[in-house]
Amino acid sequence: MLHKTQGIALGYIRYRETSIIAKVYTKVFGIQSYIVNGVRSSTSKTNKIALFQPLTLLDMVVYHQKKDDTVHRISEMKCYAPFQSLPYDVAKSSLALFVTEILGKTLREEETNEALFEFLEQSVLYLDGAERDFENFHIQFLMQLASFLGFGIEAIEDLNNELRQHHYPQVADPVEEQVIVNLLSGGYGQMVSMDRIRRVGILEKLLFFYKIHMDSLGEIRSLDVLKEVLR
Secondary structure, three states, X not given: OEEEEEEEEEEEEEEOOOEEEEEEEEOOOEEEEEEEOOOOOOOOOOOHHHHHOOOOEEEEEEEOOXXXXXXXXXXXXXXXXXXXXXXXXXXXXXXXXXXXHHHHHHOOOOOOOHHHHHHHHHHHHHHHHOOOOOOOHHHHHHHHHHHHHOOOOOOHHHHHHHHHHOOOOOOOOHHHHHHHHHHHHOOOOXXXXXXXXXXXXXXXXXXXXXXXXXXXXXXXXXXXXXXXHOO
């Protein structure tokens, strides 16, 4: 059966000689995998594989047969909000890779969650359009995403208590605590001044917090690049 849905591309793997299996977070079906045929062929007249670069926003018409099918097919697709800067800015593209990896490891639901989709969509659009003050985007993204995953941080005490209970080696000092409070209360683009060391420290605390709640998180391969780019 054919269905229309929007989706956010989360990457792909090669499949056979000319095809891919793309992972997409959809507005209607949640996280899904799709076989896309012929996009790696040298004779292909289109560059459809570019539509599956990290965080591309898609309009899709998809085939979904049975609910327990693990891989579906795409009938039609196009990008409904072409990026202006995200793929061409080193800092933004590094943030996009990090966000994509986090989503690939944390999104598990194969069902509709429009609020989560809209949060992700608005986050992507903000990052692409931001001209400055986006160096804390990934930290605020993790803080907000946690609420959709069921373990939101309502106050600095929530974070501190869990880190202590699980023997995290470093406790935030008063300056860092205030920075975290400001990040929790503000939206994307709010200027919260901190140096690279504090930014990395807060990020590592949040990732440890995620691992407390999600054993599957594992190693974040894009983390080292992100630390180098966002100084």
